[in-house]
Amino acid sequence: MINEPKIVEITEIVTETPTIKTFKFDWDFETLGKPNPGEFLMIWNFNNEKPMSISQINDDELAITVKNIGEFTSQLHDLKIGDQIGVRGSYGHGFDNSFEGKKIIAIGGGVGMAPINAIASDLAKNNDVSVISAAQTKDELLFLDSLEKLGVSVYPCTDDGSFGFEGFATNCLSDLLEDSTYDFAFVCGPEIMMKGIFDILEDAGITGQYSLERYMKCALGVCGQCCVDSEGWRICVEGPVFENDKISQITEFAKYRRDASGVKY
Amino acid sequence: MLKTNVCGVEFRNPLMLAAGIMGSNASSMNWILKSGAGGVVSKSFSLNPHPGYPNPTTVAVDGGILNAIGLSNPGVENFKEELKKIDHEDNVVIASIYGANPSEFSQLVEEVQEHVDMIELNISCPHAMEGYGASIGQDCNLSHTIVAAAKDASDVPIIAKLTPNVTDITEIAKTCEDAGADCLSLINTLGPGMKINIDVAKPVLFHKSGGMSGKAIKPIAVSNVYSVYEAVDIPLIGVGGIYTFEDVVEFIFAGARAVQIGTAIMDEGVEVFSRINKGLEEFMNDKGYSSIDEMVGIAHD
Numbered sequence: 137m138i139n140e141p142k143i144v145e146i147t148e149i150v151t152e153t154p155t156i157k158t159f160k161f162d163w164d165f166e167t168l169g170k171p172n173p174g175e176f177l178m179i180w181n182f183n184n185e186k187p188m189s190i191s192q193i194n195d196d197e198l199a200i201t202v203k204n205i206g207e208f209t210s211q212l213h214d215l216k217i218g219d220q221i222g223v224r225g226s227y228g229h230g231f232d233n234s235f236e237g238k239k240i241i242a243i244g245g246g247v248g249m250a251p252i253n254a255i256a257s258d259l260a261k262n263n264d265v266s267v268i269s270a271a272q273t274k275d276e277l278l279f280l281d282s283l284e285k286l287g288v289s290v291y292p293c294t295d296d297g298s299f300g301f302e303g304f305a306t307n308c309l310s311d312l313l314e315d316s317t318y319d320f321a322f323v324c325g326p327e328i329m330m331k332g333i334f335d336i337l338e339d340a341g342i343t344g345q346y347s348l349e350r351y352m353k354c355a356l357g358v359c360g361q362c363c364v365d366s367e368g369w370r371i372c373v374e375g376p377v378f379e380n381d382k383i384s385q386i387t388e389f390a391k392y393r394r395d396a397s398g399v400k401y
Numbered sequence: 402m403l404k405t406n407v408c409g410v411e412f413r414n415p416l417m418l419a420a421g422i423m424g425s426n427a428s429s430m431n432w433i434l435k436s437g438a439g440g441v442v443s444k445s446f447s448l449n450p451h452p453g454y455p456n457p458t459t460v461a462v463d464g465g466i467l468n469a470i471g472l473s474n475p476g477v478e479n480f481k482e483e484l485k486k487i488d489h490e491d492n493v494v495i496a497s498i499y500g501a502n503p504s505e506f507s508q509l510v511e512e513v514q515e516h517v518d519m520i521e522l523n524i525s526c527p528h529a530m531e532g533y534g535a536s537i538g539q540d541c542n543l544s545h546t547i548v549a550a551a552k553d554a555s556d557v558p559i560i561a562k563l564t565p566n567v568t569d570i571t572e573i574a575k576t577c578e579d580a581g582a583d584c585l586s587l588i589n590t591l592g593p594g595m596k597i598n599i600d601v602a603k604p605v606l607f608h609k610s611g612g613m614s615g616k617a618i619k620p621i622a623v624s625n626v627y628s629v630y631e632a633v634d635i636p637l638i639g640v641g642g643i644y645t646f647e648d649v650v651e652f653i654f655a656g657a658r659a660v661q662i663g664t665a666i667m668d669e670g671v672e673v674f675s676r677i678n679k680g681l682e683e684f685m686n687d688k689g690y691s692s693i694d695e696m697v698g699i700a701h702d
Contacts, residue, residue: 139461140460140461140598140605141605143598180456180605182601220600354470357670359422359423359459359470360421360423366428397451397473398473
């Protein structure tokens with residue numbers, strides 16, 4: 137982990153969907169640290185700095201997968217191979233990747249598939265992993281082929297039914313649970329989706345880990361910007377990944393968050 | 402044994418959360434109190450919401466961190482709701498406020514005093530917008546006007562937080578005392594300092610420079626507390642780079658009746674409060690001190 141930005145060059149850019157790109161860069165694990173799936177990086181494009189999930193952890197190489205949703209991400213999407221960014225981290229309490237011989241379900245909604253890709257790829261080596269990759273429409277589905285190549289059972293799911301299961305990730309999960317069960321779950325996506333998944337998994341008695349996001353400033357655990365009600369936990373240190381028991385104590389989960397000023401919305 | 406009294410306010414121990422650290426909402430401040438702090442100082446807030454500077458707002462350097470968060474806060478109306486939710490039982494709750502002129506400070510005091518035990522005036526932030534923070538606390542006349550206005554409006558004790566970035570901190574300290582401050586806290590962050598990334602030849606912080614906190618500033622903070630203790634009669638709260646009970650003892654011996662802890666949470670977690678309290682109590686037992694009071698200022702001749 138490093139607490140000042142390391143300047144790296146973009147070595148590869150993959151246009152995943154019309155709105156989502158993956159950026160790869162070298163990251164020397166020995167000197168900079170090897171991240172665990174579920175941890176995040178602070179990405180500095182010399183205008184601003186924002187937290188981004190790690191989507192791939194390869195040998196001395198990392199990737200982030202970014203949806204173009206605003207000014208900063210639009211600037212990232214304009215980057216070309218060979219352009220530089222500043223990277224610090226990795227930060228946070230990530231996913232538990234110690235499972236072996238287990239039946240795992242991992243569920244990602246939209247660009248929430250980024251950390252799900254990292255944990256599913258890792259666990260696929262020693263576990264029976266299923267992934268629900270959910271998106272609004274076929275063109276926005278992420279990582280179907282690459283996960284299948286790793287031996288993951290992939291269940292694509294689209295809101296409009298243009299590919300795979302027609303409906304929300306919650307409907308798709310309920311469908312799968314009719315015939316099977318799982319030892320453990322990993323979830324990342326819009327909070328309203330995660331809340332729906334949480335309720336279904338709780339009913340089914342399946343423990344899961346959920347990756348949250350909040351507006352971040354320091355990522356060092358001091359500024360207090362990302363602290364959540366009502367236990368005060370820092371998304372950047374105690375999170376971004378929380379297990380069921382902790383999720384149920386995050387009273388703002390799927391209800392509200394705070395902007396850069398700290399005003400709730 | 403660890404109890405201390407600062408201008409009539411009883412603390413169950415001398416440790417409190419420093420302003421600007423995990424003080425944005427009641428939940429995190431309650432967590433700090435449960436973790437052993439005797440009091441909390443909120444993040445500084447103003448009359449209206451303010452987003453602060455864009456990122457990067459912090460960067461680590463040798464001996465600490467630089468920050469230019471830029472006084473982001475949700476404004477007094479929203480902040481009052483947080484202050485109400487802080488667990489006041491046996492805990493000291495302090496609001497840190499900032500403004501640009503006497504009337505803003507008075508208005509803030511009037512808005513929040515019923516929800517807090519003390520009010521700390523941020524007249525010392527080195528990365529504030531022009532006219533705020535240290536631009537007040539580096540000027541004796543402005544400091545006097547602001548402190549006097551806040552004191553006039555207040556029924557609770559007023560703490561003036563001092564910047565070390567002045568020629569002579571004792572002059573500002575005496576001015577604040579004359580203006581009616583009940584207590585002084587010192588020091589705010591040092592500098593400003595700057596970190597330049599040499600690969601891209603740019604300052605890392607969006608604001609270019611930021612206030613330095615952490616271990617490296619502790620000797621300066623201790624020295625400032627020592628000097629100010631000899632210059633004024635009002636009680637002092639020491640702050641700057643405290644990580645261990647030994648650090649706390651240094652500040653108390655220099656003249657502080659209580660201390661504030663911030664950056665240490667980055668490295669030590671919220672457990673830092675209970676660990677320091679335990680170490681401090683053992684130290685007092687070993688050395689035969691029975692109260693904080695008898696330790697205050699004993700490093701002076």
